[in-house]
Amino acid sequence: NAGVMQNPRHLVRRRGQEARLRCSPMKGHSHVYWYRQLPEEGLKFMVYLQKENIIDESGMPKERFSAEFPKEGPSILRIQQVVRGDSAAYFCASSPRDGGFIIQYFGAGTRLSVL
Amino acid sequence: KNEVEQSPQNLTAQEGEFITINCSYSVGISALHWLQQHPGGGIVSLFMLSSGKKKHGRLIATINIQEKHSSLHITASHPRDSAVYICAVRHYGGATNKLIFGTGTLLAVQP
Numbered sequence: 001n002a003g004v005m006q007n008p009r010h011l012v013r014r015r016g017q018e019a020r021l022r023c024s025p026m027k028g029h030s031h032v033y034w035y036r037q038l039p040e041e042g043l044k045f046m047v048y049l050q051k052e053n054i055i056d057e058s059g060m061p062k063e064r065f066s067a068e069f070p071k072e073g074p075s076i077l078r079i080q081q082v083v084r085g086d087s088a089a090y091f092c093a094s095s096p097r098d099g100g101f102i103i104q105y106f107g108a109g110t111r112l113s114v115l
Numbered sequence: 116k117n118e119v120e121q122s123p124q125n126l127t128a129q130e131g132e133f134i135t136i137n138c139s140y141s142v143g144i145s146a147l148h149w150l151q152q153h154p155g156g157g158i159v160s161l162f163m164l165s166s167g168k169k170k171h172g173r174l175i176a177t178i179n180i181q182e183k184h185s186s187l188h189i190t191a192s193h194p195r196d197s198a199v200y201i202c203a204v205r206h207y208g209g210a211t212n213k214l215i216f217g218t219g220t221l222l223a224v225q226p
Contacts, residue, residue, distance in 0.1 A: 033213060045214060106159070
């Protein structure tokens with residue numbers, strides 16, 4: 001699991017600032033998933049991306065949140081004009097392909113604190 | 116009601132005890148995952164199963180598709196097993212591989 005790299009591990013932002021969370025999938029993995037874990041709540045799906053494509057963003061808040069997975073470089077989860085309610089742990093997972101019986105490998109997460 | 120329910124929410128055990136964590140789900144699934152999360156730490160995939168039983172070391176996972184129920188067992192528990200254990204499922208026939216998670220079971224194993 002150490003193969004999925006997320007940075008930063010901890011991010012502190014003031015209300016109204018932008019937060020950029022990065023995820024480098026395991027080598028050979030072209031499928032990336034972002035999940036959010038709010039305090040005292042379970043993990044929730046946000047978005048699923050393949051290289052250069054957003055496949056499923058049904059879990060993304062309608063405003064301020066965006067995600068990308070460019071041809072080169074890591075996947076980025078971007079939160080504009082952060083609010084206190086965005087404080088959470090954001091986890092990225094990757095897999096070599098999609099399918100019903102495919103393991104997702106998780107990163108260590110980014111803990112976002114909004115002051 | 117959540118699509119994935121876990122019980123108990125919190126569990127305290129003495130070292131050496133046999134531990135069972137339960138997961139029930141209300142949707143058709145193609146796979147069920149058991150994950151482990153240490154406080155402040157990342158998430159580790161323990162098992163992925165769609166039928167029967169799997170064993171890895173002191174961990175055993177079972178699933179009953181007809182009853183929509185899975186259990187995670189830990190034999191000879193140890194303080195290092197203390198963590199949050201999370202059940203997650205993938206919808207059968209779902210468009211993508213996104214997972215639906217239970218709220219987790221916080222396990223504390225005391226020496």
